[in-house]
Amino acid sequence: MNLVGSKRKGMPRTLIVLVLFLCQSISEAGPATNVAGYDFVGTTSYPNDGLVNAGRIELEQDVLIDCGFTNRAGTLAWYGTNTSPGRIIKVDLSNLQKVETLVLEEGDDFLSAAVIDGDERYGYFGTKTEPGKIIKIDLETMKRVGEITLPEGEGNLETAIVNPNGTTAYFGTYSAPAHIVEIDLMSFSRTRGLLLPANESLLISGVADAAGQFGYFGSQTIPAKIVKVDLSNLTRVDSVSFTGYIGPRQGVIEPAGVYLYYCLSTPAGLVRLDLANFGDYDILNLPAGQVNAVSLLINGGGTEAHMGLLDGRFAQIGLTNFLYKGVHASQGPGTVDDVPVALRPADLPNTAFVAHGGVPGAIVRVNFLPLERSEPLLLEDESHLSTAIVDHDGRYAYYATDTVPPRVVKIDLERLKRLQSRILRTDVLGVLSSAIDGGDLYGYFGTRGDATSGTALMEVNLDSLYVDRTLTSDLNGYPSIAFDESVNRGWLGTRTT
Incomplete structure (x- = not known):
C-alpha cells in the first residue's frame, strides 16, 4: 500500500490511492534503459544502462566525505571532506584505489559543495565556514591554485550546481537568510549574488536543467521547499512547499525534461514536480521502516528511481505508474552516519559511485544490471x-x-x-x-x-x-x-x- 499526496497550485487537495502490487526480486526487474543522474555535481546526464557492484577501498585517515564529482569518463573522482583543514581525495574508479590526498591550507575547512569545470581541468570546492570560501584545485597536479573569499553572509556553502558548458557555477548557502552566489569559472571571480526570502533558507541541494536556464534549490525549512531560480539573470522565480516534510536532499530532472524528482528526507518520500506548471506535484511515501531518504538516482528512460536511505539501502520506484517496487541491498558498510554523495559519470553508463560521509566513511561502486553493490572502501572510525x-x-x-x-x-x-x-x-x-x-x-x-x-x-x-x-x-x-x-x-x- 502506498500513500500518494498530490497538489495542484491554487487547488489544494489530497488524493489517497490504494495500490495492489506484485513483489518480486529487484534483481529480476526488467532491464533498465539509460541511466540518468549527474555527469558532474549539479547537472543532469542521461547515459546508458547501469549500476553494478564492484570493489572495496580502505582509506584510514580520509573521513567525513561531504561532496565530490567525477570526470565524464568515470575513471576518476575527487571527494572533499568535512574536516579542518579540508582534504581532497583523488580516487581511481576503475579499481577503487586512492591515487592521492591533498591536505588544504589552514582555514580551508569543512568542504561541503563542489563542481568541476567543462574542461575537467579544475575543481572548485566550497567551505562550510563564515565567511565562505571557494577553493580552486588543479585536478591533474592536485595543487591548490586559488581561492575566493565571499562577502559576509555568503558562508556555510552547502550545495553547488554548474551550467552545462561548465563555465559558471552557483553555490547555495546553508544560512538564514540563504544566498545563491554566481561564480565565473573562467575568470574565477564572484559575479553576483541572490538573497532569498527569509522563509526559503538553509539550502542543502540543487540541480540545473539541461539548458542551464533554471536552477532548483532544496530548502531545509519546515516545511521543505524547492526554490526555482532563473540562472540567466540570477533572479528568484517561484517556490513550492511540501507540508509535513523536511529535507529535500537531492534532485534529478528526468531525460525528457518534463519532471523534476526530489527525494524528501523525513518522512521518506519521492516528489514528482511538473516543470512546465511549477507547483503541480505528486508525492509517493515509502513504507514504514524506510526512513531518511538522502540520495537519488534515475535511469535514463525515466522509468526507474533508486532512493538511497541513511541505513544504506536503496528503495526502488517505478516512475511510469509512480509505484513503490521494493528495497534492495545496502549501498554501504552498514554503519552509515551521514548523507551519501551519489555520483554518476556521464560516459560510464552502468555505474554509480556512492560515498558515505560518516565515520567510518565508505565509497561503494553500484551497478544497475544486475542490481548489485561492491564491498565498500572503508575509512576511519570514531574512538574514545x-x-x-x-x-x-x-x-x-x-x-x-x-x-x-x-x-x-x-x-x-x-x-x-x-x-x-x-x-x-x-x-x-x-x-x-x-x-x-x-x-x-x-x-x-x-x-x-x-x-x-x-x-x-x-x-x-x-x-x-x-x-x-x-x-x-x-x-x-x-x-x-x-x-x-x-x-x-x-x-x-x-x-x-
Missing part, C-alpha cells in the same frame, strides 16, 4: 567515547568523544544504528561532560581545558549537530554538568583548585 545524553523519548542518544578535535555521534536507540557524526570545533579539547535541554533541541558539551585552548561549553543543535554557540573560560575543564530544565539553567563543575 567519553559522555552521552539521551532525549526524553528515549529514541536518540548523542555520544561525544574525548578526542582532538572532538566529535558528537547521533545513535538511533530503537534500531541501534549510527545516524550522524560531526566534528564539533577544531580549536577545543576533548569532551568530558554533557547535558540536554528540556525540549530536546540542544545538547551542551563541556571540554577539557589547558592554558592554550582554555575550556569550552558548546551548545549543539541536536538536529544538525552543528555548534550554535560557545562559552569559553580559563578554567581547567568541565568534568560535570547539572541541568535544571524548569529554569533552563546549568551548573558546571570544574577541575580548578
Whole structure:
C-alpha cells in the first residue's frame, strides 16, 4: 500500500490511492534503459544502462566525505571532506584505489559543495565556514591554485550546481537568510549574488536543467521547499512547499525534461514536480521502516528511481505508474552516519559511485544490471567515547568523544544504528561532560581545558549537530554538568583548585 499526496497550485487537495502490487526480486526487474543522474555535481546526464557492484577501498585517515564529482569518463573522482583543514581525495574508479590526498591550507575547512569545470581541468570546492570560501584545485597536479573569499553572509556553502558548458557555477548557502552566489569559472571571480526570502533558507541541494536556464534549490525549512531560480539573470522565480516534510536532499530532472524528482528526507518520500506548471506535484511515501531518504538516482528512460536511505539501502520506484517496487541491498558498510554523495559519470553508463560521509566513511561502486553493490572502501572510525545524553523519548542518544578535535555521534536507540557524526570545533579539547535541554533541541558539551585552548561549553543543535554557540573560560575543564530544565539553567563543575 502506498500513500500518494498530490497538489495542484491554487487547488489544494489530497488524493489517497490504494495500490495492489506484485513483489518480486529487484534483481529480476526488467532491464533498465539509460541511466540518468549527474555527469558532474549539479547537472543532469542521461547515459546508458547501469549500476553494478564492484570493489572495496580502505582509506584510514580520509573521513567525513561531504561532496565530490567525477570526470565524464568515470575513471576518476575527487571527494572533499568535512574536516579542518579540508582534504581532497583523488580516487581511481576503475579499481577503487586512492591515487592521492591533498591536505588544504589552514582555514580551508569543512568542504561541503563542489563542481568541476567543462574542461575537467579544475575543481572548485566550497567551505562550510563564515565567511565562505571557494577553493580552486588543479585536478591533474592536485595543487591548490586559488581561492575566493565571499562577502559576509555568503558562508556555510552547502550545495553547488554548474551550467552545462561548465563555465559558471552557483553555490547555495546553508544560512538564514540563504544566498545563491554566481561564480565565473573562467575568470574565477564572484559575479553576483541572490538573497532569498527569509522563509526559503538553509539550502542543502540543487540541480540545473539541461539548458542551464533554471536552477532548483532544496530548502531545509519546515516545511521543505524547492526554490526555482532563473540562472540567466540570477533572479528568484517561484517556490513550492511540501507540508509535513523536511529535507529535500537531492534532485534529478528526468531525460525528457518534463519532471523534476526530489527525494524528501523525513518522512521518506519521492516528489514528482511538473516543470512546465511549477507547483503541480505528486508525492509517493515509502513504507514504514524506510526512513531518511538522502540520495537519488534515475535511469535514463525515466522509468526507474533508486532512493538511497541513511541505513544504506536503496528503495526502488517505478516512475511510469509512480509505484513503490521494493528495497534492495545496502549501498554501504552498514554503519552509515551521514548523507551519501551519489555520483554518476556521464560516459560510464552502468555505474554509480556512492560515498558515505560518516565515520567510518565508505565509497561503494553500484551497478544497475544486475542490481548489485561492491564491498565498500572503508575509512576511519570514531574512538574514545567519553559522555552521552539521551532525549526524553528515549529514541536518540548523542555520544561525544574525548578526542582532538572532538566529535558528537547521533545513535538511533530503537534500531541501534549510527545516524550522524560531526566534528564539533577544531580549536577545543576533548569532551568530558554533557547535558540536554528540556525540549530536546540542544545538547551542551563541556571540554577539557589547558592554558592554550582554555575550556569550552558548546551548545549543539541536536538536529544538525552543528555548534550554535560557545562559552569559553580559563578554567581547567568541565568534568560535570547539572541541568535544571524548569529554569533552563546549568551548573558546571570544574577541575580548578
